[in-house]
Amino acid sequence: MSAALDDAALAAHLAETAGRILLTVRESGLFAGKALGRAGDQVANQFLIHALREQRPDDGILSEESKDTPDRLTKSRVWIVDPLDGTREYGEGRSDWAVHVALAIDGEPVIGAVALPGLDVTLTSGAPVALQPANTPPKMLVSRTRPAAEALAVAESFGAELVPMGSAGAKAMAVVRGEADIYLHTGGQYEWDNCAPAAVAEAAGLHVSRADGSPLRYNNIDTYLPDLLICRKELADDVLRLAADYSPNS
Structure with a gap:
């Protein structure tokens, strides 16, 4: 090579x-x-x-x-x-x-x-896929073994259909591929869990941020990066608002 x-x-x-x-x-x-x-x-x-x-x-x-x-x-x-x-x-x-x-x-x-x-x-990210039409009602990904309480609450308020799935990468790519519309994670991750998914999702034209809307930053001394939102851009404001309502610090 x-x-x-x-x-x-x-x-x-x-x-x-x-x-x-x-x-x-x-x-x-x-x-x-x-x-x-x-x-x-x-x-x-x-x-x-x-x-x-x-x-x-x-x-x-x-x-x-x-x-x-x-x-x-x-x-x-x-x-x-x-x-x-x-x-x-x-x-x-x-x-x-x-x-x-x-x-x-x-x-x-x-x-x-x-x-x-x-x-x-x-x-x-080098060959972004074209986004598919949004699902109706929206589909929201959650962990198949330990879904976060905040994500479940947001899904209920949003009227979203829950889609249990395994790895973070699989969930993020399900949004990229149009199988779901929202991936909100608040249960704890590290930089390696979401850096590649974030780059691919952003290149595809999706909203990518922390759960409070702030940008994801990498190569930090502390590699803990506990929350993530990847979703369709037209849904981002509502998801971020609901996530803030259900945040433990709200």
Whole structure:
């Protein structure tokens, strides 16, 4: 692979390849359940880290599965990756898991690719998809195992149909693909959970922000980034207003 490959193409290639690796690990039949999740995490992470160091040696890296170092804080360009978003779903043989590869430049989510290997789909900021017509009534994504109380309250006030789903990347890409209209998360995330989804969603023309409407910023000392809103732009003001009404601090 040429080092001249542009950032968006590199992100997509890395996410797709890591996804194929994860499918191979799962199909090997050598692991099951949590052991499968651990193996997938480690193998995909090793591939991504080695590939990024080879292809972009001057850039910083932040990965969920690698020990963080302060070196990245000195970099303008930082790759933020989640080798396996939705470890539970992956280990259960489901399709709602993802691989995230993103490039933050000066703290902004500029480049992103989210592979959905179980669906044989990769979405990237380099080739934004056309938004589909909105659903009527709106469809709102929530965690299939631990939906946040704020999201449930907003959905009820909004008259939205709830769509339970697994990983953050799968939920965010469901909005990009038109399968749902709102993804509001207030239950706690880290930078690697939402950097790539944010970049892909923004490139597609969706509203992307924190749950209070403030911008998402990356490559922070503290990587905890607990809330996220990805939705159709015409719904954003109402969702943000309702989210504020149901915020624990309101």
